Amino acid sequence: MTSAPISVEDFAASARKFLEANAERKQVKTKFTWGEGTDNVSMFEERSRDAEAEMLAKAKDWQSKRFDAGFAWITGPTEFGGSGLTPVHERAYNAVEREYRTAPLGAFQIGLGMVAPTILAHASDAAKAKYLKAMWRADIVGCQLFSEPGAGSDLASLQAKAERDGDEWRITGQKVWTSGAQFSDIGEIICRTDASLPKHKGLTGFIVDMHAPGVEIRPLRQMTGGASFNEVFFNEVRVPDDHRLGDVNNGWNVALTTLMNERASIGAADSGENNIHTRLVAMIRHYELDKDPIVRDMLADLYINSRVAGFTSQRATDKMRAGQLPGPEMSIGKMALVNNQKRLNDLVAHILGAKLVVDTGEWGTYAWSQLLLGAPGMRIAGGSDEVMRNIVGERVLGLPKDVGIDSKSPFRDIKVGTQKG
Numbered sequence: 001m002t003s004a005p006i007s008v009e010d011f012a013a014s015a016r017k018f019l020e021a022n023a024e025r026k027q028v029k030t031k032f033t034w035g036e037g038t039d040n041v042s043m044f045e046e047r048s049r050d051a052e053a054e055m056l057a058k059a060k061d062w063q064s065k066r067f068d069a070g071f072a073w074i075t076g077p078t079e080f081g082g083s084g085l086t087p088v089h090e091r092a093y094n095a096v097e098r099e100y101r102t103a104p105l106g107a108f109q110i111g112l113g114m115v116a117p118t119i120l121a122h123a124s125d126a127a128k129a130k131y132l133k134a135m136w137r138a139d140i141v142g143c144q145l146f147s148e149p150g151a152g153s154d155l156a157s158l159q160a161k162a163e164r165d166g167d168e169w170r171i172t173g174q175k176v177w178t179s180g181a182q183f184s185d186i187g188e189i190i191c192r193t194d195a196s197l198p199k200h201k202g203l204t205g206f207i208v209d210m211h212a213p214g215v216e217i218r219p220l221r222q223m224t225g226g227a228s229f230n231e232v233f234f235n236e237v238r239v240p241d242d243h244r245l246g247d248v249n250n251g252w253n254v255a256l257t258t259l260m261n262e263r264a265s266i267g268a269a270d271s272g273e274n275n276i277h278t279r280l281v282a283m284i285r286h287y288e289l290d291k292d293p294i295v296r297d298m299l300a301d302l303y304i305n306s307r308v309a310g311f312t313s314q315r316a317t318d319k320m321r322a323g324q325l326p327g328p329e330m331s332i333g334k335m336a337l338v339n340n341q342k343r344l345n346d347l348v349a350h351i352l353g354a355k356l357v358v359d360t361g362e363w364g365t366y367a368w369s370q371l372l373l374g375a376p377g378m379r380i381a382g383g384s385d386e387v388m389r390n391i392v393g394e395r396v397l398g399l400p401k402d403v404g405i406d407s408k409s410p411f412r413d414i415k416v417g418t419q420k421g
Protein backbone atom coordinates (compact mmCIF):
# COMPACT_ATOMS: atom_id res chain seq x y z
CA MET A 1 0.00 0.00 0.00
CA THR A 2 1.43 3.41 -0.89
CA SER A 3 1.14 6.16 1.69
CA ALA A 4 -0.55 9.50 0.88
CA PRO A 5 1.91 12.27 -0.10
CA ILE A 6 2.87 14.65 2.67
CA SER A 7 0.69 17.78 2.81
CA VAL A 8 2.29 21.08 1.78
CA GLU A 9 1.85 22.44 5.32
CA ASP A 10 3.59 19.42 6.93
CA PHE A 11 6.31 19.56 4.28
CA ALA A 12 6.94 23.26 4.98
CA ALA A 13 7.06 22.51 8.71
CA SER A 14 9.63 19.75 8.23
CA ALA A 15 11.62 22.09 5.94
CA ARG A 16 11.70 24.69 8.68
CA LYS A 17 12.90 22.08 11.19
CA PHE A 18 15.68 21.03 8.81
CA LEU A 19 16.72 24.63 8.11
CA GLU A 20 16.66 25.57 11.81
CA ALA A 21 19.07 22.70 12.48
CA ASN A 22 21.35 23.30 9.49
CA ALA A 23 21.34 26.98 8.54
CA GLU A 24 21.36 30.39 10.13
CA ARG A 25 18.18 32.39 10.00
CA LYS A 26 18.56 35.78 8.27
CA GLN A 27 18.26 38.75 10.57
CA VAL A 28 15.04 40.70 10.26
CA LYS A 29 15.60 42.69 7.08
CA THR A 30 17.74 45.68 7.85
CA LYS A 31 17.45 48.46 5.29
CA PHE A 32 20.26 48.46 2.75
CA THR A 33 22.66 51.23 3.73
CA TRP A 34 24.83 52.92 1.13
CA GLY A 35 28.53 52.48 1.94
CA GLU A 36 28.13 49.35 4.12
CA GLY A 37 29.17 45.79 3.27
CA THR A 38 30.33 44.69 -0.16
CA ASP A 39 29.77 46.91 -3.19
CA ASN A 40 30.12 43.99 -5.62
CA VAL A 41 27.45 44.06 -8.35
CA SER A 42 29.20 41.92 -10.98
CA MET A 43 27.29 39.95 -13.62
CA PHE A 44 29.73 37.01 -13.79
CA GLU A 45 31.79 35.25 -11.15
CA GLU A 46 35.18 36.94 -10.87
CA ARG A 47 36.85 34.60 -8.40
CA SER A 48 40.39 33.29 -8.28
CA ARG A 49 40.60 29.53 -8.75
CA ASP A 50 41.23 29.09 -4.96
CA ALA A 51 38.19 31.21 -4.06
CA GLU A 52 36.15 29.31 -6.64
CA ALA A 53 37.17 25.95 -5.12
CA GLU A 54 36.21 27.18 -1.66
CA MET A 55 32.82 28.43 -2.92
CA LEU A 56 32.23 25.13 -4.72
CA ALA A 57 33.04 23.06 -1.61
CA LYS A 58 30.49 25.07 0.44
CA ALA A 59 27.87 24.76 -2.31
CA LYS A 60 28.41 20.98 -2.56
CA ASP A 61 28.19 20.59 1.19
CA TRP A 62 24.89 22.48 1.37
CA GLN A 63 23.37 20.77 -1.68
CA SER A 64 24.23 17.27 -0.38
CA LYS A 65 22.67 18.08 3.00
CA ARG A 66 19.49 19.28 1.29
CA PHE A 67 19.46 16.22 -0.94
CA ASP A 68 19.90 13.74 1.92
CA ALA A 69 17.01 15.40 3.77
CA GLY A 70 14.77 15.22 0.66
CA PHE A 71 14.76 18.97 -0.06
CA ALA A 72 17.03 19.24 -3.12
CA TRP A 73 15.13 17.48 -5.92
CA ILE A 74 11.64 17.86 -4.59
CA THR A 75 9.74 17.25 -7.84
CA GLY A 76 12.10 14.54 -9.14
CA PRO A 77 10.93 10.93 -9.62
CA THR A 78 11.67 8.77 -6.57
CA GLU A 79 13.22 6.00 -8.68
CA PHE A 80 16.12 8.32 -9.52
CA GLY A 81 16.49 9.92 -6.10
CA GLY A 82 13.88 12.69 -6.25
CA SER A 83 11.26 13.27 -3.57
CA GLY A 84 8.34 12.70 -5.98
CA LEU A 85 6.40 15.74 -4.76
CA THR A 86 4.68 18.61 -6.56
CA PRO A 87 5.86 22.07 -7.70
CA VAL A 88 3.69 23.45 -4.88
CA HIS A 89 5.84 21.57 -2.34
CA GLU A 90 8.93 22.95 -4.08
CA ARG A 91 7.65 26.53 -3.90
CA ALA A 92 6.80 26.02 -0.23
CA TYR A 93 10.34 24.83 0.50
CA ASN A 94 11.92 27.69 -1.45
CA ALA A 95 9.82 30.21 0.46
CA VAL A 96 11.03 28.84 3.80
CA GLU A 97 14.66 28.55 2.63
CA ARG A 98 14.70 32.21 1.60
CA GLU A 99 14.41 33.07 5.30
CA TYR A 100 17.80 31.41 5.97
CA ARG A 101 21.37 32.16 5.00
CA THR A 102 22.60 29.31 2.80
CA ALA A 103 25.50 28.72 0.39
CA PRO A 104 24.91 30.14 -3.13
CA LEU A 105 24.27 27.33 -5.63
CA GLY A 106 25.00 29.18 -8.90
CA ALA A 107 27.70 26.63 -9.82
CA PHE A 108 24.96 24.04 -10.37
CA GLN A 109 22.65 26.24 -12.46
CA ILE A 110 23.66 24.77 -15.84
CA GLY A 111 24.02 21.19 -14.59
CA LEU A 112 20.74 21.04 -12.68
CA GLY A 113 18.76 23.62 -14.66
CA MET A 114 19.64 22.39 -18.15
CA VAL A 115 21.69 19.18 -18.31
CA ALA A 116 19.85 17.10 -15.68
CA PRO A 117 16.37 17.72 -17.21
CA THR A 118 17.82 16.62 -20.58
CA ILE A 119 19.28 13.46 -19.04
CA LEU A 120 15.90 12.73 -17.42
CA ALA A 121 14.12 13.21 -20.75
CA HIS A 122 16.53 11.44 -23.11
CA ALA A 123 19.17 9.25 -21.37
CA SER A 124 19.22 5.45 -21.02
CA ASP A 125 18.00 4.06 -17.68
CA ALA A 126 21.59 3.12 -16.84
CA ALA A 127 22.80 6.70 -17.37
CA LYS A 128 19.83 8.14 -15.47
CA ALA A 129 20.62 5.87 -12.52
CA LYS A 130 24.32 6.74 -12.70
CA TYR A 131 24.06 10.51 -13.02
CA LEU A 132 20.80 12.04 -11.82
CA LYS A 133 21.15 11.35 -8.11
CA ALA A 134 24.88 12.16 -8.24
CA MET A 135 24.14 15.51 -9.93
CA TRP A 136 21.30 16.47 -7.62
CA ARG A 137 23.41 15.51 -4.59
CA ALA A 138 26.26 17.65 -6.04
CA ASP A 139 28.65 14.69 -6.01
CA ILE A 140 29.26 15.69 -9.63
CA VAL A 141 28.74 18.89 -11.61
CA GLY A 142 27.59 19.15 -15.26
CA CYS A 143 28.28 21.65 -18.08
CA GLN A 144 26.84 22.38 -21.54
CA LEU A 145 29.09 21.65 -24.54
CA PHE A 146 27.14 23.11 -27.48
CA SER A 147 28.82 26.20 -28.99
CA GLU A 148 31.79 25.95 -31.33
CA PRO A 149 33.95 28.58 -33.03
CA GLY A 150 31.79 28.16 -36.18
CA ALA A 151 28.45 27.35 -34.54
CA GLY A 152 26.69 29.56 -32.00
CA SER A 153 23.38 31.08 -33.12
CA ASP A 154 23.42 28.57 -35.94
CA LEU A 155 24.07 25.68 -33.58
CA ALA A 156 23.04 23.05 -36.13
CA SER A 157 26.23 23.86 -38.08
CA LEU A 158 28.40 22.31 -35.36
CA GLN A 159 31.26 20.10 -36.48
CA ALA A 160 32.58 18.16 -33.46
CA LYS A 161 32.13 14.61 -34.67
CA ALA A 162 31.31 11.34 -32.97
CA GLU A 163 32.18 8.12 -34.76
CA ARG A 164 30.81 4.73 -33.75
CA ASP A 165 33.38 2.14 -32.65
CA GLY A 166 31.65 -1.04 -31.45
CA ASP A 167 29.91 -0.29 -28.13
CA GLU A 168 31.62 3.08 -27.91
CA TRP A 169 31.82 6.42 -29.72
CA ARG A 170 34.98 8.45 -30.43
CA ILE A 171 34.53 12.22 -30.11
CA THR A 172 36.87 14.72 -31.79
CA GLY A 173 36.42 18.47 -32.10
CA GLN A 174 36.35 21.81 -30.28
CA LYS A 175 33.72 23.47 -28.12
CA VAL A 176 33.87 27.06 -26.85
CA TRP A 177 32.27 29.37 -24.24
CA THR A 178 31.75 26.38 -21.95
CA SER A 179 30.76 27.97 -18.64
CA GLY A 180 32.07 26.12 -15.58
CA ALA A 181 33.94 23.41 -17.55
CA GLN A 182 36.89 23.95 -15.20
CA PHE A 183 34.97 22.42 -12.26
CA SER A 184 32.64 20.07 -14.14
CA ASP A 185 32.74 16.27 -14.04
CA ILE A 186 30.40 15.57 -16.95
CA GLY A 187 29.19 17.51 -19.97
CA GLU A 188 26.23 17.29 -22.33
CA ILE A 189 27.77 17.37 -25.80
CA ILE A 190 26.08 17.53 -29.21
CA CYS A 191 28.13 16.03 -32.05
CA ARG A 192 27.76 15.41 -35.75
CA THR A 193 27.20 11.70 -36.39
CA ASP A 194 26.14 11.76 -40.04
CA ALA A 195 27.32 14.51 -42.41
CA SER A 196 25.39 12.99 -45.32
CA LEU A 197 22.14 14.22 -43.69
CA PRO A 198 20.88 17.85 -43.61
CA LYS A 199 22.46 19.80 -40.78
CA HIS A 200 19.67 19.41 -38.19
CA LYS A 201 19.26 15.69 -38.89
CA GLY A 202 22.78 14.28 -38.44
CA LEU A 203 23.40 15.29 -34.82
CA THR A 204 23.51 13.13 -31.65
CA GLY A 205 23.77 14.03 -27.96
CA PHE A 206 26.04 12.31 -25.41
CA ILE A 207 27.08 12.55 -21.78
CA VAL A 208 30.85 12.88 -21.77
CA ASP A 209 33.25 12.39 -18.84
CA MET A 210 35.19 15.67 -18.49
CA HIS A 211 38.09 13.79 -16.83
CA ALA A 212 38.44 11.25 -19.68
CA PRO A 213 41.73 10.98 -21.61
CA GLY A 214 41.70 13.34 -24.60
CA VAL A 215 39.67 16.15 -22.94
CA GLU A 216 41.59 19.42 -22.64
CA ILE A 217 40.07 22.47 -20.94
CA ARG A 218 41.57 25.93 -21.54
CA PRO A 219 40.22 29.00 -19.72
CA LEU A 220 39.11 32.13 -21.63
CA ARG A 221 39.78 35.50 -19.98
CA GLN A 222 36.83 37.96 -19.95
CA MET A 223 37.14 41.75 -20.26
CA THR A 224 35.96 41.98 -16.64
CA GLY A 225 39.07 40.06 -15.50
CA GLY A 226 37.62 36.66 -14.55
CA ALA A 227 37.67 33.40 -16.50
CA SER A 228 34.35 31.60 -16.12
CA PHE A 229 34.31 30.26 -19.70
CA ASN A 230 36.55 27.79 -21.47
CA GLU A 231 37.53 26.28 -24.75
CA VAL A 232 37.27 22.49 -24.55
CA PHE A 233 39.15 20.25 -26.98
CA PHE A 234 38.21 16.61 -27.58
CA ASN A 235 40.78 14.30 -29.09
CA GLU A 236 39.35 10.84 -29.77
CA VAL A 237 37.50 10.84 -26.44
CA ARG A 238 35.69 7.56 -25.83
CA VAL A 239 32.05 7.51 -24.73
CA PRO A 240 30.08 4.30 -24.12
CA ASP A 241 26.94 3.91 -26.22
CA ASP A 242 24.72 3.86 -23.12
CA HIS A 243 25.84 7.47 -22.55
CA ARG A 244 24.06 8.51 -25.73
CA LEU A 245 21.14 10.93 -25.26
CA GLY A 246 18.17 9.82 -27.34
CA ASP A 247 18.38 8.09 -30.70
CA VAL A 248 21.29 8.36 -33.10
CA ASN A 249 20.83 11.48 -35.30
CA ASN A 250 18.06 12.85 -33.05
CA GLY A 251 20.41 15.26 -31.26
CA TRP A 252 18.58 18.38 -32.43
CA ASN A 253 15.57 17.47 -30.27
CA VAL A 254 17.90 16.73 -27.35
CA ALA A 255 19.51 20.17 -27.80
CA LEU A 256 16.07 21.82 -27.91
CA THR A 257 15.16 20.30 -24.52
CA THR A 258 18.28 21.88 -23.04
CA LEU A 259 17.81 25.26 -24.77
CA MET A 260 14.19 25.51 -23.64
CA ASN A 261 15.35 25.13 -20.04
CA GLU A 262 18.19 27.62 -20.64
CA ARG A 263 15.87 30.42 -21.77
CA ALA A 264 13.58 29.71 -18.83
CA SER A 265 16.43 30.07 -16.34
CA ILE A 266 17.86 33.24 -17.96
CA GLY A 267 14.43 34.92 -18.08
CA ALA A 268 13.94 34.46 -14.32
CA ALA A 269 13.42 37.69 -12.40
CA ASP A 270 16.01 39.27 -10.12
CA SER A 271 15.08 39.34 -6.44
CA GLY A 272 16.72 39.26 -3.04
CA GLU A 273 17.28 41.52 -0.10
CA ASN A 274 20.12 43.60 -1.59
CA ASN A 275 19.10 43.41 -5.21
CA ILE A 276 20.37 45.77 -7.85
CA HIS A 277 17.30 48.02 -7.80
CA THR A 278 17.59 48.53 -4.03
CA ARG A 279 21.24 49.51 -4.49
CA LEU A 280 20.38 51.80 -7.36
CA VAL A 281 17.75 53.69 -5.36
CA ALA A 282 20.19 53.99 -2.44
CA MET A 283 22.80 55.41 -4.82
CA ILE A 284 20.33 57.96 -6.22
CA ARG A 285 19.50 59.10 -2.68
CA HIS A 286 23.19 59.16 -1.72
CA TYR A 287 23.93 61.60 -4.54
CA GLU A 288 20.73 63.56 -3.73
CA LEU A 289 19.32 62.99 -7.20
CA ASP A 290 15.91 61.75 -6.06
CA LYS A 291 14.30 65.05 -7.10
CA ASP A 292 16.11 65.20 -10.44
CA PRO A 293 13.39 64.87 -13.15
CA ILE A 294 15.63 63.02 -15.64
CA VAL A 295 16.83 60.51 -13.06
CA ARG A 296 13.26 60.01 -11.79
CA ASP A 297 12.02 59.45 -15.33
CA MET A 298 14.77 56.92 -16.11
CA LEU A 299 14.16 55.11 -12.82
CA ALA A 300 10.39 54.92 -13.33
CA ASP A 301 10.91 53.60 -16.86
CA LEU A 302 13.29 50.92 -15.55
CA TYR A 303 10.96 49.95 -12.70
CA ILE A 304 7.82 49.66 -14.87
CA ASN A 305 9.57 47.64 -17.55
CA SER A 306 11.18 45.35 -14.97
CA ARG A 307 7.80 44.62 -13.38
CA VAL A 308 6.24 43.85 -16.76
CA ALA A 309 9.19 41.57 -17.63
CA GLY A 310 8.80 39.83 -14.26
CA PHE A 311 5.13 39.05 -14.99
CA THR A 312 5.98 37.75 -18.48
CA SER A 313 8.63 35.49 -17.04
CA GLN A 314 6.18 34.30 -14.35
CA ARG A 315 3.65 33.42 -17.08
CA ALA A 316 6.25 31.31 -18.89
CA THR A 317 7.30 29.52 -15.69
CA ASP A 318 3.70 28.83 -14.66
CA LYS A 319 2.96 27.38 -18.10
CA MET A 320 5.89 24.98 -17.78
CA ARG A 321 4.92 24.04 -14.23
CA ALA A 322 1.43 23.26 -15.47
CA GLY A 323 2.96 20.84 -17.99
CA GLN A 324 2.43 23.08 -21.04
CA LEU A 325 5.08 23.89 -23.60
CA PRO A 326 6.60 27.33 -23.08
CA GLY A 327 5.60 29.73 -25.84
CA PRO A 328 7.05 33.00 -27.11
CA GLU A 329 7.02 34.39 -23.52
CA MET A 330 10.46 32.83 -23.17
CA SER A 331 12.03 34.84 -26.02
CA ILE A 332 10.08 37.99 -25.11
CA GLY A 333 11.17 37.58 -21.46
CA LYS A 334 14.80 37.26 -22.47
CA MET A 335 14.65 40.34 -24.72
CA ALA A 336 12.94 42.30 -21.96
CA LEU A 337 15.63 41.27 -19.48
CA VAL A 338 18.48 42.55 -21.65
CA ASN A 339 16.61 45.75 -22.58
CA ASN A 340 16.10 46.44 -18.89
CA GLN A 341 19.75 45.74 -18.29
CA LYS A 342 20.51 48.49 -20.83
CA ARG A 343 18.11 50.89 -19.10
CA LEU A 344 19.87 50.13 -15.80
CA ASN A 345 23.33 50.63 -17.32
CA ASP A 346 22.33 53.95 -18.91
CA LEU A 347 21.01 55.22 -15.59
CA VAL A 348 24.11 54.11 -13.66
CA ALA A 349 26.36 55.75 -16.27
CA HIS A 350 24.24 58.94 -16.12
CA ILE A 351 24.70 59.11 -12.34
CA LEU A 352 28.32 58.03 -11.96
CA GLY A 353 29.86 59.47 -15.12
CA ALA A 354 33.68 59.25 -14.99
CA LYS A 355 33.63 57.42 -11.62
CA LEU A 356 32.55 54.38 -13.57
CA VAL A 357 35.75 54.21 -15.59
CA VAL A 358 38.35 55.39 -13.06
CA ASP A 359 38.77 53.68 -9.69
CA THR A 360 38.86 56.54 -7.17
CA GLY A 361 38.49 54.13 -4.24
CA GLU A 362 35.04 55.57 -3.45
CA TRP A 363 32.64 52.82 -2.26
CA GLY A 364 29.92 51.78 -4.69
CA THR A 365 31.19 53.59 -7.79
CA TYR A 366 33.83 51.80 -9.87
CA ALA A 367 32.35 48.45 -8.71
CA TRP A 368 29.44 49.04 -11.12
CA SER A 369 31.85 48.77 -14.08
CA GLN A 370 31.85 44.99 -13.51
CA LEU A 371 28.10 44.90 -14.11
CA LEU A 372 28.23 47.17 -17.14
CA LEU A 373 31.08 45.23 -18.76
CA GLY A 374 29.36 41.91 -18.06
CA ALA A 375 26.01 43.02 -19.48
CA PRO A 376 26.82 42.52 -23.19
CA GLY A 377 27.27 38.82 -22.42
CA MET A 378 23.60 38.59 -21.50
CA ARG A 379 22.67 39.93 -24.95
CA ILE A 380 24.38 36.84 -26.41
CA ALA A 381 23.98 33.97 -23.91
CA GLY A 382 20.99 31.70 -24.45
CA GLY A 383 20.24 33.20 -27.89
CA SER A 384 21.37 36.66 -29.08
CA ASP A 385 19.02 39.66 -29.33
CA GLU A 386 18.80 39.31 -33.12
CA VAL A 387 17.99 35.60 -32.92
CA MET A 388 15.29 36.26 -30.29
CA ARG A 389 13.78 38.91 -32.60
CA ASN A 390 13.79 36.41 -35.45
CA ILE A 391 11.88 33.93 -33.26
CA VAL A 392 9.28 36.50 -32.23
CA GLY A 393 9.00 37.81 -35.81
CA GLU A 394 8.43 34.35 -37.26
CA ARG A 395 6.46 32.55 -34.55
CA VAL A 396 4.44 35.37 -32.99
CA LEU A 397 4.04 37.97 -35.72
CA GLY A 398 3.92 35.45 -38.58
CA LEU A 399 6.59 37.27 -40.62
CA PRO A 400 8.40 35.37 -43.40
CA LYS A 401 11.08 32.95 -42.20
CA ASP A 402 14.73 34.06 -41.88
CA VAL A 403 16.55 32.90 -45.03
CA GLY A 404 19.19 31.25 -42.81
CA ILE A 405 21.72 28.74 -44.02
CA ASP A 406 20.77 25.75 -46.19
CA SER A 407 18.94 23.22 -44.02
CA LYS A 408 17.96 20.78 -46.78
CA SER A 409 21.24 19.73 -48.45
CA PRO A 410 23.58 17.16 -46.88
CA PHE A 411 25.70 18.96 -44.26
CA ARG A 412 28.96 17.93 -45.95
CA ASP A 413 27.91 19.79 -49.14
CA ILE A 414 27.36 23.18 -47.50
CA LYS A 415 30.08 25.66 -46.55
CA VAL A 416 29.56 26.99 -43.02
CA GLY A 417 31.83 28.74 -40.52
CA THR A 418 35.20 27.06 -40.37
CA GLN A 419 34.06 23.85 -42.07
CA LYS A 420 36.92 22.21 -43.89
CA GLY A 421 36.77 20.65 -47.33
Ligand SMILES: Cc1cc2nc3c(=O)[nH]c(=O)nc-3n(C[C@H](O)[C@H](O)[C@H](O)COP(=O)(O)OP(=O)(O)OC[C@H]3O[C@@H](n4cnc5c(N)ncnc54)[C@H](O)[C@@H]3O)c2cc1C
Nearest residue numbers: 144145146147151152153154177178179377380381384386
Ligand atom coordinates in the same frame (compact mmCIF):
# COMPACT_ATOMS: atom_id res chain seq x y z
C1 LIG B 1 27.62 34.46 -20.75
C2 LIG B 1 27.67 33.36 -21.75
C3 LIG B 1 27.67 32.04 -21.34
C4 LIG B 1 27.72 31.02 -22.28
N1 LIG B 1 27.77 29.73 -21.83
C5 LIG B 1 27.79 28.73 -22.74
C6 LIG B 1 27.87 27.36 -22.32
O1 LIG B 1 27.97 27.06 -21.11
N2 LIG B 1 27.88 26.40 -23.25
C7 LIG B 1 27.80 26.67 -24.58
O2 LIG B 1 27.76 25.74 -25.38
N3 LIG B 1 27.75 27.96 -25.03
C8 LIG B 1 27.75 28.98 -24.14
N4 LIG B 1 27.72 30.29 -24.59
C9 LIG B 1 27.77 30.57 -26.02
C10 LIG B 1 26.47 31.10 -26.60
O3 LIG B 1 25.51 30.09 -26.70
C11 LIG B 1 26.81 31.71 -27.98
O4 LIG B 1 27.69 32.78 -27.76
C12 LIG B 1 25.57 32.18 -28.70
O5 LIG B 1 24.80 31.09 -29.12
C13 LIG B 1 25.93 33.07 -29.92
O6 LIG B 1 26.81 32.41 -30.74
P1 LIG B 1 28.17 33.08 -31.25
O7 LIG B 1 28.88 33.64 -30.06
O8 LIG B 1 28.89 32.07 -32.07
O9 LIG B 1 27.76 34.31 -32.16
P2 LIG B 1 27.22 34.25 -33.70
O10 LIG B 1 26.16 33.20 -33.82
O11 LIG B 1 28.45 34.11 -34.55
O12 LIG B 1 26.60 35.66 -33.85
C14 LIG B 1 27.36 36.83 -34.18
C15 LIG B 1 26.39 37.98 -34.43
O13 LIG B 1 25.55 37.67 -35.57
C16 LIG B 1 24.17 37.80 -35.22
N5 LIG B 1 23.37 36.76 -35.90
C17 LIG B 1 23.66 35.44 -35.98
N6 LIG B 1 22.69 34.79 -36.69
C18 LIG B 1 21.78 35.73 -37.05
C19 LIG B 1 20.56 35.68 -37.78
N7 LIG B 1 20.08 34.54 -38.28
N8 LIG B 1 19.87 36.85 -37.94
C20 LIG B 1 20.34 38.02 -37.43
N9 LIG B 1 21.51 38.13 -36.74
C21 LIG B 1 22.21 36.99 -36.54
C22 LIG B 1 24.14 37.56 -33.71
O14 LIG B 1 23.00 38.14 -33.13
C23 LIG B 1 25.43 38.22 -33.26
O15 LIG B 1 25.24 39.60 -33.11
C24 LIG B 1 27.73 31.33 -23.66
C25 LIG B 1 27.74 32.66 -24.08
C26 LIG B 1 27.73 33.69 -23.14
C27 LIG B 1 27.76 35.10 -23.63
